[in-house]
Amino acid sequence: MIISDQELSQNVVPATATRRKSWRDSVGVLSLKTPAISALFIWSIIPLLMTIWFSFRRYNLMAPDRTGFDGLGNYRYLLTDPSLALAIWNTVLLVGSVLAITIGLGTLLAVLFDQEFFGRGIARLLVLAPFFIMPTVSALVWKNMLMNPDNGFLAFTMRSVGLKPINWFGVAPLTAVIIIVAWQWLPFAVLTLLTAVQSLDGERKEAARMDGAGPIAMFRYIIWPHLGRAIAATTMIESIFFLAIFAEIYVTTSGGPGFASTNLSFLIYRYALMEYDVGGASVAGLVAIVLANILALFLMRSFARNLDA
Amino acid sequence: MISSKLRQKWAVTLLAWSVALLLAFPVFWIVLTGFKTETEAISRVPHFFFHPTLENYQAVGERANYFHFAWNSIVVSLGSTFLALLLAIPCSYAMAFFPTKRTKDTLLWMLSTKMMPSVGVLVPIYLIFRDTGLLDTKTGLLAIDAMLNLPIIIWMLYTFFKEVPREVLEAARMDGAGPLRELYDLLLPLSMPGIASTSLLAIILAWNEAFWSLTLTAAKAAPLTAFIASFSSPEGLFYAKLSAASTMAIAPILLLGWASQKQLVRGLTFGAVK
Amino acid sequence: MATVQLKQVRKSYDGFEVIKGVDLTIRDQELTVFVGPSGCGKSTLLRLIAGLEEITSGDLLIDHQRANDVAPAKRGLAIVFQSYALYPHMNVADNMSFSLKLAGIPKPERDKKVMEAARILNLETFLDRKPKALSGGQRQRVAIGRAIVRDPKVFLFDEPLSNLDAALRVRMRLELTKLHRQLRATMIYVTHDQVEAMTMADRIVVLQAGIIEQVGSPMDLYRYPRNIFVAGFIGSPKMNFMEASIAQVLQGGSVVVALANGATLSVPAVDGMAGAGDKVTVGIRPEHISLASSDGISAQVQTVEHLGSESYLHLNIASGELLTVRINGETTVVPDQQVQLKMEPRSLHLFNKEGSTMRSLPTSTA
Numbered sequence: 001m002i003i004s005d006q007e008l009s010q011n012v013v014p015a016t017a018t019r020r021k022s023w024r025d026s027v028g029v030l031s032l033k034t035p036a037i038s039a040l041f042i043w044s045i046i047p048l049l050m051t052i053w054f055s056f057r058r059y060n061l062m063a064p065d066r067t068g069f070d071g072l073g074n075y076r077y078l079l080t081d082p083s084l085a086l087a088i089w090n091t092v093l094l095v096g097s098v099l100a101i102t103i104g105l106g107t108l109l110a111v112l113f114d115q116e117f118f119g120r121g122i123a124r125l126l127v128l129a130p131f132f133i134m135p136t137v138s139a140l141v142w143k144n145m146l147m148n149p150d151n152g153f154l155a156f157t158m159r160s161v162g163l164k165p166i167n168w169f170g171v172a173p174l175t176a177v178i179i180i181v182a183w184q185w186l187p188f189a190v191l192t193l194l195t196a197v198q199s200l201d202g203e204r205k206e207a208a209r210m211d212g213a214g215p216i217a218m219f220r221y222i223i224w225p226h227l228g229r230a231i232a233a234t235t236m237i238e239s240i241f242f243l244a245i246f247a248e249i250y251v252t253t254s255g256g257p258g259f260a261s262t263n264l265s266f267l268i269y270r271y272a273l274m275e276y277d278v279g280g281a282s283v284a285g286l287v288a289i290v291l292a293n294i295l296a297l298f299l300m301r302s303f304a305r306n307l308d309a
Numbered sequence: 310m311i312s313s314k315l316r317q318k319w320a321v322t323l324l325a326w327s328v329a330l331l332l333a334f335p336v337f338w339i340v341l342t343g344f345k346t347e348t349e350a351i352s353r354v355p356h357f358f359f360h361p362t363l364e365n366y367q368a369v370g371e372r373a374n375y376f377h378f379a380w381n382s383i384v385v386s387l388g389s390t391f392l393a394l395l396l397a398i399p400c401s402y403a404m405a406f407f408p409t410k411r412t413k414d415t416l417l418w419m420l421s422t423k424m425m426p427s428v429g430v431l432v433p434i435y436l437i438f439r440d441t442g443l444l445d446t447k448t449g450l451l452a453i454d455a456m457l458n459l460p461i462i463i464w465m466l467y468t469f470f471k472e473v474p475r476e477v478l479e480a481a482r483m484d485g486a487g488p489l490r491e492l493y494d495l496l497l498p499l500s501m502p503g504i505a506s507t508s509l510l511a512i513i514l515a516w517n518e519a520f521w522s523l524t525l526t527a528a529k530a531a532p533l534t535a536f537i538a539s540f541s542s543p544e545g546l547f548y549a550k551l552s553a554a555s556t557m558a559i560a561p562i563l564l565l566g567w568a569s570q571k572q573l574v575r576g577l578t579f580g581a582v583k
Numbered sequence: 584m585a586t587v588q589l590k591q592v593r594k595s596y597d598g599f600e601v602i603k604g605v606d607l608t609i610r611d612q613e614l615t616v617f618v619g620p621s622g623c624g625k626s627t628l629l630r631l632i633a634g635l636e637e638i639t640s641g642d643l644l645i646d647h648q649r650a651n652d653v654a655p656a657k658r659g660l661a662i663v664f665q666s667y668a669l670y671p672h673m674n675v676a677d678n679m680s681f682s683l684k685l686a687g688i689p690k691p692e693r694d695k696k697v698m699e700a701a702r703i704l705n706l707e708t709f710l711d712r713k714p715k716a717l718s719g720g721q722r723q724r725v726a727i728g729r730a731i732v733r734d735p736k737v738f739l740f741d742e743p744l745s746n747l748d749a750a751l752r753v754r755m756r757l758e759l760t761k762l763h764r765q766l767r768a769t770m771i772y773v774t775h776d777q778v779e780a781m782t783m784a785d786r787i788v789v790l791q792a793g794i795i796e797q798v799g800s801p802m803d804l805y806r807y808p809r810n811i812f813v814a815g816f817i818g819s820p821k822m823n824f825m826e827a828s829i830a831q832v833l834q835g836g837s838v839v840v841a842l843a844n845g846a847t848l849s850v851p852a853v854d855g856m857a858g859a860g861d862k863v864t865v866g867i868r869p870e871h872i873s874l875a876s877s878d879g880i881s882a883q884v885q886t887v888e889h890l891g892s893e894s895y896l897h898l899n900i901a902s903g904e905l906l907t908v909r910i911n912g913e914t915t916v917v918p919d920q921q922v923q924l925k926m927e928p929r930s931l932h933l934f935n936k937e938g939s940t941m942r943s944l945p946t947s948t949a
Contacts, residue, residue: 028488029407036400036463037415043456044422050433109328117322125567126333132566133336134517136538137555141339143541145548151353153338186332192582195574199582233578244426247519247534251541265428265520272432273524285429296424476668479635480729484682485656494681498672 048289054282061276074279083259084284087267090174091291094181094263095242099235101182106189106234107227111219113190114197124194131187135247142180143169143252173253173261180248185241189234196230197223239295243288264288339559342552350548365553375554378536382558384447385532386515389454390508393462396455398504401466402492406478416467419460420579427457427520438525445527453525454515461514462507465576469503470496506572509565513573516562533558585646585659585736585769586611587632592641594627594793601627603793604641609737610786614763614770618780619790619816625773628790629739632771633662646736656682661730662739665746667722669714669729675701676710679728693732700731703765720751727762738770744779756782777817781805789813811938814866820895822866822932823906829861840865840933843902846880850931852941863941864934869895869909871930874916879923882906884916898922 058070078084113124130138146153147168155165168176200223208222246265249255255262255270262270268288272281330337342350344361369375404412434453435444443449473496481495497504522534531539537558540551566573574582587609594602602624609615617625630636632643634655643650650658661682670678676697683693701707704724714722723743730738740759744752760783763770774780780787781801789796789804789812797809801817808814814822830847831839838852840863848865857863882898885905889912896908896916908924916922933941 029403032399032403036396047430047433115321123329126329129333129336132563135519136534230582268428281432288426289429292426476664480668485685
């Protein structure tokens with residue numbers, strides 16, 4: 001049976017246009033998000049505010065009664081402390097060198113491990129191993145069993161080829177730390193870049209080969225441009241972690257000799273839990289935060305782009 | 310033609326395996342040293358062939374109270390992962406399937422919290438913990454680790470949830486499933502592999518976390534990272550025992566890590582590299 | 584008994600309007616097909632009806648009840664998605680009974696309904712399988728089964744056949760038509776394929792850029808397209824269009840038009856709408872042009888496509904315009920040959936400058 005449109009439109013409740021999302025829906029969705037968001041908010045905001053507050057106060061845990069507003073006292077004290085400049089310099093050196101080593105070597109190794117060879121799966125697992133070793137273990141083992149100038153494995157190797165063993169932590173403590181951290185993080189760079197290399201469309205490589213691209217041209221024109229994004233991501237993630245390097249220094253050099261291997265993290269630790277100077281530690285903490293934020297600025301921009309993709 | 314290809318393959322094999330063995334050598338060395346006597350371990354000429362002994366493992370187990378610290382590590386890493394998942398799953402679900410204009414900003418903000426260096430807030434956290442009695446407790450460390458990993462977990466789950474076809478959930482909605490049904494009957498079973506690898510990564514990160522473990526815990530709640538660090542004091546330095554303890558501390562995580570290597574990249578790069 | 588009615592329905596995303604005021608009535612037990620090029624809004628319209636998208640303004644009435652704010656599952660509709668959207672972790676039986684389970688229907692009744700749907704769709708032997716273990720056509724049937732068990736007022740299909748290969752598509756098309764007859768249900772079917780629309784629909788709704796261009800039965804749309812868009816969209820190969828101008832308005836409503844190459848044609852048109860000198864477009868379908876031995880419009884053959892049962896000639900007429908002609912499969916015409924074309928005046932369509940038809944339409948095609 002067929003009814004006309006006019007008939008259909010009768011006995012209909014007149015209704016007005018609606019835009020409003022149903023109230024229950026929005027509340028439901030909101031209640032799913034709120035716990036995580038508020039937890040993160042509290043975690044990120046309250047300590048930060050406290051750090052800022054403490055940075056203006058005279059506050060030493062050893063003399064808890066002698067607190068009070070100190071204006072820019074802590075800032076004046078810390079910013080003129082030569083150890084701060086040294087710590088910042090060490091931090092930059094540490095982050096920069098480890099980045100250069102891991103990204104540079106990582107790219108080469110990624111291309112190497114992308115090739116077909118016998119036992120590739122197992123070899124890849126071996127390369128990956130250092131990344132999962134807890135930092136305190138790596139640091140201790142490198143310091144005592146590998147880099148020890150007397151009975152370390154490196155010393156033995158150097159002696160056997162007729163060289164004089166290096167007293168790593170005496171002569172070049174920061175270099176030693178750089179080597180340890182680079183060893184820990186090289187696998188991550190390799191793995192990330194390898195993943196990126198493998199995500200390269202096989203047909204594109206074949207097309208390039210048909211166009212006459214040799215191995216070098218292939219790397220230069222096909223693989224390298226494709227890696228750009230992965231390299232950027234790796235650089236940024238690593239920077240976050242490298243800025244906060246602590247355990248490796250804590251276990252090996254305790255920042256010494258003197259301040260030779262003290263980075264910002266360790267400097268703050270020194271102020272806070274070795275000298276109990278809350279105010280000073282807070283100012284140094286703010287310096288670290290500012291430094292991280294400069295980096296973060298670049299980071300976020302790049303990740304925002306990824307979100308769109 | 311074939312033989313030159315094969316020769317090249319052998320050359321690559323040789324090179325790649327040399328690199329792999331070189332990089333893995335320290336790990337291999339730790340494991341090996343754990344089975345030596347202390348005298349062999351500190352010898353100036355390294356012993357590759359020796360009579361393996363289990364005495365270090367016994368010593369670490371009995372005298373150093375290894376299992377107390379291992380238990381702390383297990384509780385903290387599993388507990389923090391569980392807590393973080395509990396917060397993250399509903400949140401990622403809401404953001405993946407009911408996006409608003411601010412969802413993207415929220416995600417970026419979460420990422421940015423990860424960029425705040427821990428040391429920057431060491432002082433207030435230490436003081437808060439001291440005043441609330443959380444210093445040197447598993448609960449306290451567990452909560453910190455959960456917060457440290459929360460952004461990573463939310464991001465990973467978000468990217469995994471995004472891969473579930475929208476139409477499947479819409480079909481469920483047409484079939485009469487409410488949001489919670491959608492989450493438990495569909496989304497969770499469908500993205501189980503993703504959730505599993507996310508958890509693995511979180512466990513690994515919490516297990517190896519060193520900064521807060523070293524600064525906030527002592528004898529009572531210290532996990533294995535801090536326990537191992539205590540070997541650095543001169544009087545505690547026994548290479549063979551250090552190696553045995555280290556081997557026990559890294560073995561489970563090494564296995565988990567190998568199992569989750571694919572998702573690791575994705576998780577740590579916040580989905581930028583897949 | 585189920586009707587769906589849309590009144591001035593609009594949808595916009597962030598201020599960008601994709602459905603621009605649709606008025607439409609979908610009648611009981613009819614299979615209505617929404618057809619249009621990609622991006623025309625046909626899927627959005629379906630999703631608005633389903634409740635998967637929110638209507639920005641206007642009213643949606645299902646069985647005379649306003650349904651704008653009714654939850655998707657409560658509207659009494661079932662949808663079959665293009666990707667099937669089966670639940671990959673459930674077997675076929677569970678896929679089909681999921682909605683019944685959520686509705687709290689007891690197991691015996693659920694099983695009965697699933698068995699019945701499985702029987703209709705020939706799925707009885709697959710009930711224990713997971714979707715992974717099914718072929719494309721079987722998955723499609725499960726998706727339909729999932730809709731059937733709910734006994735919905737209206738079935739919605741969102742391009743359900745476009746993931747299937749050509750042969751299977753033809754078969755499923757027939758099965759769906761049969762199913763429609765068997766269930767006597769109201770169905771709304773979205774497709775970009777005018778062949779599906781023509782073969783399956785009781786009524787076709789042609790959409791373009793968020794606007795309904797024409798609604799009518801397949802043959803009405805074929806015979807009386809309201810404008811150039813519908814004329815070009817419905818029918819394959821496409822209708823030919825030629826630029827022309829009106830040379831003379833005759834008594835009784837016919838006009839004589841002059842083509843760009845000088846040839847003249849007489850076309851029945853509506854009185855009063857045309858004046859001499861007006862620019863118009865003449866349209867004629869490839870199947871309505873025939874080859875004449877002499878005295879027609881002369882054209883040069885460019886290419887010949889043999890399909891076996893029929894052949895398509897692609898021709899140049901003197902104005903430079905390209906025409907397609909459908910003739911029998913045994914033709915001996917070869918490229919570069921000169922031919923004469925004959926066009927039946929009754930089969931000619933005439934469109935004005937705005938693209939609207941100048942012929943009178945039967946009243947049934949609103």
